[in-house]
Amino acid sequence: MDILRIENLNKNFDGVDVLHDVSFTVQQGERLLIIGPNGAGKTTLFNIIGGQLPATSGRIFFREQEITQKPAYQRAHLGIVRSFQILSLLPNLTVLENALLTFFGCSRSRFELFKDWHSNKEVVDKAGEALKMADLWEMRYEPVKLLSYGDQRRLEVVMSILLDPKLLLLDEPTNGLTSEESTSIVRLIHKLGKGVTVLVVAHDMDFVFEVAERINVLYYGGLLASGSPDEIRNNPKVKEIYMGNGGS
Structure with a gap:
């Protein structure tokens, strides 16, 4: 089809x-x-x-x-979800936090409104599965700015995948x-x-x-x-x- x-x-x-x-x-x-x-x-x-x-x-x-x-x-x-050539990550947030922003909005202010994100098991588990698929789970608490460019590209693809x-x-x-x-x-x-x-x-x-x-x-x-x-x-x-x- x-x-x-x-x-x-x-x-x-x-x-x-x-x-x-x-x-x-x-x-x-x-x-x-x-x-x-x-x-x-x-x-x-x-x-x-x-x-x-x-x-x-x-x-x-x-x-x-x-x-x-x-x-x-x-x-x-x-x-229809698009990943661009130019990275759109928030460098001071962690890998996991960037992934979770996919669910809670695309700005840090929106993310901070969601104070109890750690307790939202469903979204954390879903983000975790995607990060594991991309071999990024071990880096989940690392600030994005410390990642290599290649790891940042993979994270951006992960965030696109999380948009279902x-x-x-x-x-x-x-x-x-x-x-x-x-x-x-x-x-x-x-x-x-x-x-x-x-x-x-x-x-x-x-x-x-x-x-x-x-x-x-x-x-x-x-x-x-x-x-x-x-x-x-x-x-x-x-x-x-x-x-x-x-x-x-």
């Missing part, structure tokens, strides 16, 4: 076509990776799916409901990470159940081929190719882009 359907999506900035006639579907439980050279339109596409940007034309359906005109917060309520997404959008989750840190993100994605569909923009090809069940290739704002990792790896047009033109 399609959880997301994109139909003839176009985006124009000041007369310049950034996306043109992009159409594809995402299956329930699928791990779909979106790749392409710099300037291909990947982030613009993500911004439109997440509701941060309006499309110039085209339609978007989520679980058979049209969401083309819905703002980002309404899409989030439907289960139906569709999780990850924008360059391994950007700036070491190979070992990237592998930890791969493990975390593999641990997610099929109840969570994962759509990822990435340029790290090792990461892409470890995670993807299917890959879409954007090129100059259009969908150049779509297929399994093996199909994309052996696609002559994709090879030309990445080997001939040095796309990242």
